[in-house]
Amino acid sequence: MQEATFLILTALADGSQHGYGIITEVAQISAGRVRLRAGTLYTALDRLRADGLVAVDGEEVVEGRLRRYYRLTPEGTAVLAAEAARLQANAAAALARLRLGLAGGLA
Amino acid sequence: MSEQVQAGTARLERGYRRVLACYPRSFRAENADEVLAVLLAAAAAGQARVGWAEGWDLVRGGVRMRLWPAASRPRAVRAAVTLMLAGAAAELAALITVVVTSGAVRAAVAAQHPATGNGVLVHQVAVLAGAPLAIGMWLWLAWANGQGEDWARMISAACFCLLTLSGLGALSQHAATYAPASMIAAATVWAIGLSSVVLIFTPAAGRYYRPQLAQQ
Numbered sequence: 001m002q003e004a005t006f007l008i009l010t011a012l013a014d015g016s017q018h019g020y021g022i023i024t025e026v027a028q029i030s031a032g033r034v035r036l037r038a039g040t041l042y043t044a045l046d047r048l049r050a051d052g053l054v055a056v057d058g059e060e061v062v063e064g065r066l067r068r069y070y071r072l073t074p075e076g077t078a079v080l081a082a083e084a085a086r087l088q089a090n091a092a093a094a095l096a097r098l099r100l101g102l103a104g105g106l107a
Numbered sequence: 108m109s110e111q112v113q114a115g116t117a118r119l120e121r122g123y124r125r126v127l128a129c130y131p132r133s134f135r136a137e138n139a140d141e142v143l144a145v146l147l148a149a150a151a152a153g154q155a156r157v158g159w160a161e162g163w164d165l166v167r168g169g170v171r172m173r174l175w176p177a178a179s180r181p182r183a184v185r186a187a188v189t190l191m192l193a194g195a196a197a198e199l200a201a202l203i204t205v206v207v208t209s210g211a212v213r214a215a216v217a218a219q220h221p222a223t224g225n226g227v228l229v230h231q232v233a234v235l236a237g238a239p240l241a242i243g244m245w246l247w248l249a250w251a252n253g254q255g256e257d258w259a260r261m262i263s264a265a266c267f268c269l270l271t272l273s274g275l276g277a278l279s280q281h282a283a284t285y286a287p288a289s290m291i292a293a294a295t296v297w298a299i300g301l302s303s304v305v306l307i308f309t310p311a312a313g314r315y316y317r318p319q320l321a322q323q
Contacts, residue, residue, distance in 0.1 A: 019145040037161055038146050039168030042138060046172060050180060065144035 001083050005044050007034055009053065009072065009080040016057040016071035019045075045070065053079055115155035120147065122157040129169030131176060176253070181315050184252065187306035191249035191263075194299040195242045201292035202238035208288050233273070252307055257316045260307050267300045 004026075011017055011025035023036045048054040053076035057069040072080065123146045127139050146161070157165075174192075175185055244266060251259030274297055277290065306312060 019141060020148040023145070023149060037164040038142055038149065039161070039164035039166070041145070042142055043168040043171055046134065051182065065147070066140040067144065068138075068141045 001079075002044075004034065004036060004040055005048065006080075006083060006087075008036070008041065008044055008048070009076060009083075012054065012070060012072045013077070013080060016069040018067040018069050020067075022070070048076070052076075112153065115153060116147065118155045119150060119157070123147070123165075126157055126162055126165045127169070129166050129173075131169075131173050134172055180253065180255075181311045183306045183309045183312040184255070184315050187303040187312070188249045188253045190299050190303040190306070191245050191252065194296060194303065195245035195249070197292065197296045197299055198238055198241045198245060201289060201296060202235070202242075204288050204292045205235060205238075212289070255315050260316055263307060264304055267304045270297055270300050 007026045007029055008022055010029055011022045017025060019038070019041060022041060023038075026034055026036050045054060049056070052073055054070050055073050057071035059066060059068045061067070120143065123143055124139070127135060127142065130139075175189065248259055248263050248266070252263060274293055277293065307316070
């Protein structure tokens with residue numbers, strides 16, 4: 001899973017968001033490192049909707065502009081949970097080996 | 108809002124709409140207003156022109172959506188379509204290989220079989236004549252499979268059988284000895300064909316080709 005996709009799913013994990021909301025959430029989650037652009041966001045959303053991981057959760061018009069809200073589907077939640085567990089296991093393995101390497105280097 | 112800022116926003120909006128034209132019509136009909144709202148919300152204060160980076164990002168997204176539309180197309184079918192496009196590219200590479208190595212192959216065959224010639228040459232001529240047809244076939248099947256046409260699936264399977272037979276025929280003529288480069292190219296094309304045919308006959312893809320069966 002690409003990082004942008006992972007972060008979009010993460011932004012939707014605790015409730016629905018509209019397009020610009022996802023961009024600001026992703027910036028916040030990644031501590032400002034990932035600034036999603038609209039083209040990237042909507043290409044990813046198009047794909048995620050086709051795969052049934054994300055669904056539309058209503059629309060509203062704010063100041064004459066259309067806002068569409070997106071939410072995770074149960075399948076999307078499961079895929080995100082599996083991917084997060086995989087990343088966590090990888091990160092834990094990396095940190096454990098780094099600690100070993102550091103201890104070995106000092107000895 | 109001052110008049111100058113309003114004029115700038117209107118100009119920016121027109122710019123974004125022009126760039127959004129590279130997205131498929133169906134996507135624009137559903138999402139153009141929404142994407143526009145996001146673009147304007149993300150724009151810098153006083154911005155009146157579409158920036159290079161964001162323009163490029165939008166164009167890339169539009170081209171990607173046109174070439175590999177995701178709408179209700181399962182992952183297996185998308186992968187198969189991409190492979191078929193790769194098949195067309197590999198076929199082109201095979202054609203170039205045959206053209207470039209034809210002199211060496213002819214010399215190798217002439218040295219071994221000075222009087223009779225060999226089936227390898229027949230295979231080479233077949234590639235030369237057939238490659239443009241094969242490239243067209245790959246592109247057409249990529250398109251038709253992407254559209255979920257069930258007949259395209261059957262024609263793909265039939266083409267793969269023909270590809271296998273012609274490859275075996277060339278091998279039986281010792282093509283591997285005389286024309287190793289074009290046999291490697293043919294093997295690549297064959298592997299691409301095999302993977303794409305396997306993908307379009309997976310159960311997930313089957314539901315896309317035969318939605319009436321999936322609903323029962």
